[in-house]
Amino acid sequence: MDLAAVRHNVRVLREASPGAELMAVVKADGYGHGAAPVARAALQAGASWLGVCTLDEASDLRAAGIDAPILSWLHLPGDDFAAAIAADVDLSVSSRKHLAAILEGAARAGRTVRLHLKIDTGLSRNGVDPAGWTAVLDDATKAVADGAAEVVAVWSHLAHADAPRHPTSDRQAARLTVAWQGARDRGLTPIRHLANSAATLTRPDLHFDLVRPGIAVYGLDPLGRPAAEGPLRPAMTLRARVALVKRVPAGEGVSYGHEWTTPRETTLALLPIGYADGVARRLGHEGRMRVLLAGAVRPVVGRVCMDQVVVDCGDAVVREGEHAVLFGPGHEGEPTAQDWADELGSIHYEVVTGVHGRRVTRTFSDGARTSPDGAGAGASW
Numbered sequence: 001m002d003l004a005a006v007r008h009n010v011r012v013l014r015e016a017s018p019g020a021e022l023m024a025v026v027k028a029d030g031y032g033h034g035a036a037p038v039a040r041a042a043l044q045a046g047a048s049w050l051g052v053c054t055l056d057e058a059s060d061l062r063a064a065g066i067d068a069p070i071l072s073w074l075h076l077p078g079d080d081f082a083a084a085i086a087a088d089v090d091l092s093v094s095s096r097k098h099l100a101a102i103l104e105g106a107a108r109a110g111r112t113v114r115l116h117l118k119i120d121t122g123l124s125r126n127g128v129d130p131a132g133w134t135a136v137l138d139d140a141t142k143a144v145a146d147g148a149a150e151v152v153a154v155w156s157h158l159a160h161a162d163a164p165r166h167p168t169s170d171r172q173a174a175r176l177t178v179a180w181q182g183a184r185d186r187g188l189t190p191i192r193h194l195a196n197s198a199a200t201l202t203r204p205d206l207h208f209d210l211v212r213p214g215i216a217v218y219g220l221d222p223l224g225r226p227a228a229e230g231p232l233r234p235a236m237t238l239r240a241r242v243a244l245v246k247r248v249p250a251g252e253g254v255s256y257g258h259e260w261t262t263p264r265e266t267t268l269a270l271l272p273i274g275y276a277d278g279v280a281r282r283l284g285h286e287g288r289m290r291v292l293l294a295g296a297v298r299p300v301v302g303r304v305c306m307d308q309v310v311v312d313c314g315d316a317v318v319r320e321g322e323h324a325v326l327f328g329p330g331h332e333g334e335p336t337a338q339d340w341a342d343e344l345g346s347i348h349y350e351v352v353t354g355v356h357g358r359r360v361t362r363t364f365s366d367g368a369r370t371s372p373d374g375a376g377a378g379a380s381w
Contacts, residue, residue: 001033003041003366005219005233005329010045012231013213017200020207023049023071023193025214027057032353033218033236036064037364042217043068051212055079058089071116074126081105081113090114090152094126096135099143106148115140116153117190119179121172123159133179141186151188153210154180161198162223169199173206198222219329220337220348227330227338234336236352237328238278240271242293242320245313254310255302260287267313269293271324274307278355279326280344284309288343292334293324327351 024042026035053074073092082105093099106113120127143149156176160166180192191209197216199206219234252262275281283289284304290297294316301312330336337348
């Protein structure tokens with residue numbers, strides 16, 4: 001995992017949004033990259049906020065010694081808001097009942113809670129229903145008057161940001177502004193935030209006071225464009241070391257079901273990584289998966305197994321212990337996360353967040369320095 005790439009990407013995003021602060025979204029363990037190391041790199045490059053979904057994610061960042069402002073926005077009934085408030089975590093509000101539970105937590109913590117009131121402007125997912133907005137504002141205004149809360153922001157989330165000129169984004173921005181103005185009319189002084197990665201890069205009119213890039217922090221283009229066509233640098237490279245090399249005669253079936261048979265005598269290389277580690281089983285169908293190994297891009301043959309894939313190396317010299325690159329930035333011709341997404345009919349978000357498990361070792365590179373995080377046998381990123 002390339003922390004220098006993260007810093008580069010955050011600088012690009014800051015340059016794209018000069019009038020706004022920047023919140024680096026590090027939910028889902030930093031989109032699979034490692035939340036704490038990514039958070040530190042993003043803050044070093046000029047991010048001033050961090051965004052997560054859950055209270056546990058926020059707690060993990062605090063436990064890692066990170067004291068920057070953190071917003072947590074997706075909560076369950078019974079969550080321990082008192083502990084989060086005591087740890088100086090900002091909390092999003094999505095309903096009147098939700099606000100009451102947060103205020104009860106603030107009372108137990110003996111602290112003033114920092115609130116981001118989320119209005120549903122058209123995604124129909126998380127956030128206050130517009131019909132309930134007035135009641136939430138009334139309750140929040142009273143909590144501020146009582147010294148129990150500070151309303152830091154009014155915010156929302158875009159439904160069509162990957163289509164920069166989709167009219168829904170303009171409607172959502174207008175609805176957000178109406179909701180924000182309602183808060184100001186009550187004497188509150190919140191900021192506004194709406195823009196995700198795509199809007200940060202393509203819609204300066206939606207930057208308002210704070211932008212919240214997620215996937216772009218990790219160097220993956222939010223519009224699905226190849227890395228070579230944009231300023232971002234992908235941070236994750238997934239590698240596996242060759243566990244075994246064998247010469248196999250023509251006519252031998254390979255892997256479960258013998259979906260592929262050697263058409264000639266060939267060299268097969270075994271990589272100890274599979275669908276338990278985030279390599280989608282569907283990638284093995286019809287020879288769609290490729291890896292960079294021994295200086296060339298080579299096909300994975302046969303089914304992807306739970307723990308293993310097999311690479312057809314032809315007559316190339318391949319050595320046990322050698323690294324194969326499953327995906328990376330693409331600079332050396334290796335597949336990219338976007339390539340995997342295209343093959344799977346998915347998005348690169350799913351690809352990088354899907355790489356997981358104790359068997360995959362994280363290695364963080366930062367210029368000349370590298371440091372491992374975790375234990376694993378055959379694969380790393």
